[in-house]
Amino acid sequence: MKFKSRSDEKVEMQLTSMIDIIFLLLIFFVMTFKIAAQEGDFNIRMPIGGGSGAADTTNLPIKLRLRSNTDGELVDIVVDDTRSFGNDFGKLRAFILQQTGGNAPPSPEEGPEVEIDLDYNLRYSHVINAISTITGQRQGDEIKRLVERIKFAPPRKPQ
């Protein structure tokens, strides 16, 4: 039996509405697209007692004092009330490398502890710089951890 073709007419899809929607979607995504820098966290453990994990009285924390001027700019970094580094974070990093031997702590609960005591009006970005300096250093794409245990001293309220 011989079948006969229904017709030679081409079936044409109507693409106009689909293209309209696709362009709308494209415009939406282009408008909402934002190149955002990545964000990361510095962990700080501060139980209510004021200590930080295991109470080991033989292993006292390194005291890091950050002094500011009236504008909130960092003027002095003092370690253990004895060594002053001015506002040079490089010297602070050298000190931390000396204390840790450049080695990462075996776990986040171990290794030296640093207590940060800062002037009330010190700009927060300087505090993050200090934490960044003592927490570790970047070596290429890798981050070498130095100090994991960080805590804050009670706030120094302005008089």
Next chain:
Amino acid sequence: MALKSKFGAKAAEGDMTAMIDMVFQLIIFFMVLINFSQDDQNQAIKLPTSELAKPAETPLENPLVLNLAFNGNIYLGAETATIAGLRPLLELEANVLKSNGKSAKDANVIIRADGNTSGGLVQELIKKCQESGYEKFALRAKEEIGQ
């Protein structure tokens, strides 16, 4: 004088396939890169930068994001408070945790503070959270680009 089309009455039809392919690829690109996780971020806050700021491989459990603005206002979700008036909000969050069989100690308080605010305010905020039983804190910073 009537002009006659050289090619007859056929309408010129462009081939749309390549264009539609490209447009679909662009849509997929933007869809994949769109970052819905930024919903909890307050755009008014300019985070301090750090060379060590890298997103954690595993997200923090039970996160509680507190945005601390330059003027001392704290944004917790849609709520706004000052440090002095933060306690009811923190206790509300602690109650939510309790109803899930957890406590404030299990929460990770993520502090997104403006880089120009005073460090003392951040200390006070931490102290306030401690008073409500929170123990674990994470100070958030933005990756330093160009290092």
